[in-house]
Each structure stands twice: as C-alpha cells, then as structure tokens.
Amino acid sequence: MPELPEVETVREGLAGHVLHRSIVAVDVHGAGLGQRILRHQAGGVDELRGRMLGRAFGAVVRRGKFLWLPLLQEGESCGEALLAHLGMSGQFLLPEQPGQHRQLRVRTTFADGGVLDFHDQRTFGYLTVTDLEPTADGGAGGHGDPAPELPAPAAHIGRDLLDPLRALGSDGREELVRRIRGSRRGIKALLLDQTLVSGIGNIYADEALWRARVHYAQAGASITRARVQRLLDSATEVLAEALAAGGTSFDSLYVNVNGASGYFERSLEVYGREGQRCSRCGALIRRAAFMNRSSHFCPRCQRKG
DNA sequence: ACTGCGTCCTGGGGGC
C-alpha cells in the first residue's frame, strides 16, 4: 500500500525518466475501470488529452502521498500539472517493451516511442490535469518542487515529515504538536489525518506508535509534549528507513517504476505480525479494530494511560 | 467546529 516512502520511491523513479519528453498520445484502457481513474477530470479523456498533448513534464513533485507533474508548453511553465494519487493499488510503470496488461488503465506515449503506464487493480487511484496555485503555507510544494505551487485539489494537504523545510525546523513542527495536543481524537486518527501531517498510512502509523510505545487510541490531548515530539521523531525515522529500503511491498500491490519490490517488509515490527512476539518485550502482537481499520500493537509496550 | 462512519473497488484467501 503506497504511503510516503513508496510514493517518494515512485517520484524518484519517474523524475529520472519522464522529464522533457514530448507527449504525443494518452489512451484509456480497461473499459469502465480506466474511465474511473479519470473521474476527477470533468471533461474526461478528451480534456486530459487537450491539456497534455504537445506538452512535456517539467518536474515530478510529491507532498505526502500526492504526486504531480507540472506541464511545460514550448519549454515554459503553463500553470498546469498532471496530478496523480496511487490510492490503494495505483502503479506508475515504465516498461521497456510496451505491452498490454490486465490492470493497465492509462498509457501516456512520448514522441520517442517510450510510454508511461498507470496500472491500478482497485481503482482508488486517479489522474487529472489541474491548475497550479500558490502555496498558502509559504513553503515549496514538496519534494522535487521547482516552484512554490500546489495543484488545487491537493492544496488542503499538510506538509509531510520528510519535507525539507520541516526537517530544517523552519516551519510548523511546533504548530503540529500544538494541534495534536489540542485534540481529543485518538492519536492514530491524528497521524492519519492528511490535513495535519501528510504521508502516513496504516502501516507506518502502527510502526511509529510501536517505536514510541504509544497506544493507538490514546487521546492527543492526554499525551505529554515530550511524548508527542518523540512520536513524531519515530514516525520520521520509520518513514526515512522505509524510503531507504525502497518501501514496503507487503501485499505485492506496490512496486517501483521498474516493477521491483521494496524490502522494508522484513523490518516491520507490528504490522502484519499478529500472534508473533514483540522483539522488545516478547509479548504477543495483537490486532484490533480502530476506525474500521486494523491496528497492530504490542499490548505490553503500548498501554493506554 | 469537530468527529466518526459509510462508500468506492478488485482479487486473494479461507471456509464449507
């Protein structure tokens, strides 16, 4: 399941291959499922083609789990970008020998004959060309951004923990801690709230909570400032380590742009390890429902205080 | 304003 480390791995893979190549065709595959990928494009594939053909990608930018590729017209920015979200199972693939595949949904063809394919089994992902607008929070859009602009549909997304500016401490870490401690919601709901801090999904939320020894249902307002800081540090560390490993390919729905799996799954301490022993204390890892999702945790290390 | 739950979707796997 693509979260920040997986999306960043894809961003890096795309950035090395798709820039400054003229787009000559955009085609939808898979009947209704391909159309569903374009559900946020009001004018459908016709509008998508109208805004992509003859142009080229100038960059590949990511904030949280959102990816976008600013478009160039005659080598100049045109204020528009192809916005992509991978959802649960979206994949960008750069096949050396373009062929058909059951889950191929949208194919972009470049003038040199190369293609960029978007695959998606569950079709929670989407592609849409949208206008760029200035960022409201003052920073750059995110990783890989050439300008402080965001696609309109992603403008509400918060900065992520690997954002270069956040890492420098020059922005909202204190504001984030304050907002977490001002909420009565369970801490895992706060970690997953993409408007507060983006990029964290179910796997890395569980892993960060285990590292910081925090129970998923502990109310934000009941956690000390120091513990919230430690939790954010843990989340930052696990995201960075997973990125270094190329991401987590837990259920094979995530691969990089060359079709290769990431290998962070072997480093997971709680996610998918129900019934196995906690590496820290030996207690049996449990799985429990929270927010209609599975939460994996150590009942001894992570107690609700 | 804030919170939480239902919905979308496919394929793999377990149970009978």
Place this chain on the structure above:
DNA sequence: TGCCCCCAGGACGCAG
C-alpha cells in the same frame, strides 16, 4: 472442485 463472503484501506462526503 467450486462458490461465496470477507478483507485489505486512502480519501472524501455526509450526518449528528
């Protein structure tokens, strides 16, 4: 062997 049901969950819309 085959079939049915459940489960995985990111983001958003809506109800209370």
